[in-house]
Amino acid sequence: MxxxxxxxxxxxxxxxxxxxxxxxxxxxxxxxxxxxxxxxxxxxxxxxxxxxxxxxxxxxxxxxxxxxxxxxxxxxxxxxxxxxxxxxxxxxxxxxxxxxxxxxxxxxxxxxxxxxxxxxxxxxxxxxMKQTDLKDYEAYLNRLENDKKELKLGDLEKELAELKAQEANFLKELESINVEEIELKEAIAKQKEFAEQLEKNEKKYYKEHAKHSKDLMRIEDDGRSLQNSMNFTTSHLEKLKKTNVFNSTFHIWHKGHFGTINNFCLGRLPLVPVAWSEINAAWGQAALLLSALARKINLNFDRYRVVPFGNHSRIEVIGKQQELPLYGNGGVRYLWDTKFDSAMVAFLDCVQQFQDELAKQGKPFVFPYKIHSSKGKIEDNGICYSIKIQLNSEEQWTKALKFMLTNLKWGLAFVTSQIGTEGEESYK
Structure with a gap:
């Protein structure tokens, strides 16, 4: 192979x-x-x-x-x-x-x-490197051998005793440190419990603080709301104090040939036939104004008592149990009852008594249109106009009513000015 x-x-x-x-x-x-x-x-x-x-x-x-x-x-x-x-x-x-x-x-x-x-x-x-290390080791070994030769046994025993004593001191110190450590641990445990309690109290405090802050904000809002309401009420009160009730309640003005009170015309003209319901309402407002002015200056009319009753106001004759109506019902004027004329004459007499009472109180006041109460007439530039409707023209009757309302407006303005300067108490 x-x-x-x-x-x-x-x-x-x-x-x-x-x-x-x-x-x-x-x-x-x-x-x-x-x-x-x-x-x-x-x-x-x-x-x-x-x-x-x-x-x-x-x-x-x-x-x-x-x-x-x-x-x-x-x-x-x-x-x-x-x-x-x-x-x-x-x-x-x-x-x-x-x-x-x-x-x-x-x-x-x-x-x-x-x-x-x-x-x-x-x-x-x-x-x-090894040879260098070897040289260092040999030098260190030689130094150790030389140190051993120089040291004596007694010195070593003395050093040993010192080291033992130092050891005993260190052991005692260690024991004290251990005891201190135990105490510190107990103190730390107590501090931890205290810290936990503080944390719970802090949470409770912040919770209550948030609740009270919410209540405080609500109360402050309510307070601001009440303050705003009070400011508004105060300003409204000051405005009301400066507001004259008479001027706000009774507005006397004119509309063409007619005198008006609260926009009700008082009088009639052939070409402007004012409804009797409006005339009666105007007489009711005039009676209410004269009655209010009389109460304001503590005036009790002689012979008459003005009874304001809307469009069915009247004048009562004191001592005779007689009522004179301050309202009409239409029809042929020559056939009217003379009571309506008597009521208007009595009303004009009461207006004159108002001026006389102011004079008695030392108030420098005079109507712009002179009143002849006994004759039932009112004078303008030497011309007298009758307040009666019978045997009188509608034009003259309307002028007489307009002059009468003008006198009432002056009386209203005078009383209002006295209230503003002398105060409310001056007429009480």
Whole structure:
């Protein structure tokens, strides 16, 4: 049976480049193999693998296995273009040699020449470092030996006693520290309980504070609302104080030839036939105004009593139990009852009594239109106009009523001014 041949290519374990092996590897003697089996480094603590780990392109060593294409743990790599062809027993020798070298050191083989030189540099640097450490250790050892020679037994015993005493002091201090630690832990526990209680009180306080703040805001809003209401009421009161009730209640003016009171016309014209209901209402307002002015100046009319009753007002004759109506009902005027004329004459007499009462009180007041109460007439620029409707024209009757309302307006203005200057109490 012919010898088996295998085409094998070994690669560098650092740079993975293919290697060309020297033929002298196949002629190694058993003695040389035994020397190679000796360990390269006696110091097992030296770790060159950490240096190798820094190599670029580091790969795990190739090993041939007993099965397949491997021999003795090295991988056989075939290359069709490579002309190198080794016998199988040479491959085993090479692989066995590389296994021995790799197993005897921390470096995997084979290596190329450049990688081997780099490894030599690393090992030389390590040797220099070890030599430096060795010198330091020797110097330290010599110093220790010199110190031992200089020290005496007595000094050592004294130092030992001091150390024991110091130890005892430290133990006492440790005991006191332990006691203090226990006290501090108890104090911390109490402080934690106090802090928890404070936190609960704080939450309760903020809750009550929020509630009281809400109540305060509501009360302040109510207070501002009340203040605004009071300011409005006060301003309204001041406005009411400055407002004259008479002027607001009784508005006397004119509309063409008619005198008006609260927009009710008093009088009639042939071309402007005012309804009697409006005339009666105007007489009711005039009676109410004269009665109010009389009460204001504490006037009690002689012979008459004015009774305001809307559009059915009347004048009562004191001592005769007689009532004179201040309202009409239409019809032919010459057929009217004379009581209506008597009531108007009595009303004009009461207006004159109002002026006379002011004069008695020392008030400088005079009506713009002179009244002849006994005749039932009112004078304007020397011309007298009768307030009666019978035997009188409607134009003159209307003028007389207009002059009478003008006198009432002056009386109203005078009383109002006296209230404003002298006060309300002056007429009470």
């Amino acid at each position: 012919s010898e088996e041949r295998t085409s094998v290519c070994f690669t560098c374990q650092r740079c993975s480049q293919p290697l060309a092996l020297d033929d002298s590897f196949s002629n190694i003697s058993e003695h040389e193999k035994a020397e190679l089996n000796l360990p390269v480094h006696s110091n097992a603590e030296v770790d060159l693998e950490s240096q190798i780990a820094s190599f670029d392109n580091y790969v795990h060593p190739f090993r041939l296995s007993e099965s397949g294409n491997g021999v003795n743990g090295f991988l056989l790599v075939s290359d069709e273009d490579d002309d190198t062809s080794l016998p199988s027993h040479k491959a085993r020798v090479y692989t066995q040699l590389f296994d021995v070298i790799s197993g005897n050191s921390n470096i995997d083989h084979p290596l190329c020449e450049e990688c081997a030189d780099y490894m030599m540099e690393i090992m030389e640097q390590e040797i220099e």
